Amino acid sequence: MPNRYAYLGPEGTFTEAALRNLRPDAPDEARVPCEGVAAVFDAVRSGAVDGGVVPLENSVEGGVTATIAELVNGDPLLVTGETAVPVEFSLFARGGTVLEDVKRVATHPHALAQCRGWLSRNLPDADTHTVSSTAAAARAVSEPGAPYDAAICAVIAGERYGLHALASGIGDRSDAATRFIYLSRPGVLPGPTGADLTSLVAFIADDHPGALIEVLNQFAVRGVNLTRLESRPTGDRLGSYCFCIDAEGHVAEARVGEALMGIRRVCRDVRFLGSYPRSGRTTENDPPLRPRPATDADFAEAEQWLARIRAGQVD
Numbered sequence: 001m002p003n004r005y006a007y008l009g010p011e012g013t014f015t016e017a018a019l020r021n022l023r024p025d026a027p028d029e030a031r032v033p034c035e036g037v038a039a040v041f042d043a044v045r046s047g048a049v050d051g052g053v054v055p056l057e058n059s060v061e062g063g064v065t066a067t068i069a070e071l072v073n074g075d076p077l078l079v080t081g082e083t084a085v086p087v088e089f090s091l092f093a094r095g096g097t098v099l100e101d102v103k104r105v106a107t108h109p110h111a112l113a114q115c116r117g118w119l120s121r122n123l124p125d126a127d128t129h130t131v132s133s134t135a136a137a138a139r140a141v142s143e144p145g146a147p148y149d150a151a152i153c154a155v156i157a158g159e160r161y162g163l164h165a166l167a168s169g170i171g172d173r174s175d176a177a178t179r180f181i182y183l184s185r186p187g188v189l190p191g192p193t194g195a196d197l198t199s200l201v202a203f204i205a206d207d208h209p210g211a212l213i214e215v216l217n218q219f220a221v222r223g224v225n226l227t228r229l230e231s232r233p234t235g236d237r238l239g240s241y242c243f244c245i246d247a248e249g250h251v252a253e254a255r256v257g258e259a260l261m262g263i264r265r266v267c268r269d270v271r272f273l274g275s276y277p278r279s280g281r282t283t284e285n286d287p288p289l290r291p292r293p294a295t296d297a298d299f300a301e302a303e304q305w306l307a308r309i310r311a312g313q314v315d
């Protein structure tokens, strides 16, 4: 049977665009839309599909909570790929609706957060509602007796559900991008390509001064560059955190492997999430960053910055 891939659906989500990037040759029937991020994880875990794609983080809004919660606490899966997709938001409604008629707007929480400026200027009195995806919002608007007047979604979703555009390019940042990850069941890791990322979750052993520095030092002393660091509550109790880390390199490389061993020694637990090719990077056009010593100018700039924030200024 040909491979099948789950994604955050329904048809027309940004996640579907990400899956098309990651598996360009997959036929239409290979793409399996799921309602919600957790359902994508479950479809991969159960073996109903061969892999799945979910949003991980956005350049404006940060981490996608549902995805990170599954990666941190759910039954383990491996991240075996990633892709970044530019996200452009439009406002779509049923034919005949004009902007003044729009009182209830639905979309995904990340889309809502990125269109707040436009909404407050153009629809200050509209109620906003969050649903499982931008395309789920568009589909809901298209249904008879729809509970919403308009959806914030991709053009492809608006068109897919027979809506018409009331406005386009309504995101507060025109250059917003979202990073999506490809999930596989534990098994074989993708081989090193020379431009890879390694993702993990570090659970600090006990709350003590320098606990995070001990973790970060494992990378620093081995010259491994970090590309993402996010603290998340473990869920155990208030004040209990773990750290989600992306580092340049592949676990098959000595310095990355040794950094992971070091972290394993200083942490209560480490969850290895995977090593996978980095989106849009090649060894030729973007060699991995090497640590550089701070210059006198760096020290002077930092001193001036400290003086400014001590004086209550913000950059």
Ligand SMILES: O=C(O)C(=O)Cc1ccccc1
Pocket: 008, 012, 013, 014, 015, 016, 055, 058, 087, 108, 110, 111, 132, 133, 134, 135, 178
């Ligand atoms: O709802 C979608 O279309 C998604 O794929 C999730 C999402 C929502 C907003 C920005 C990026 C991804």
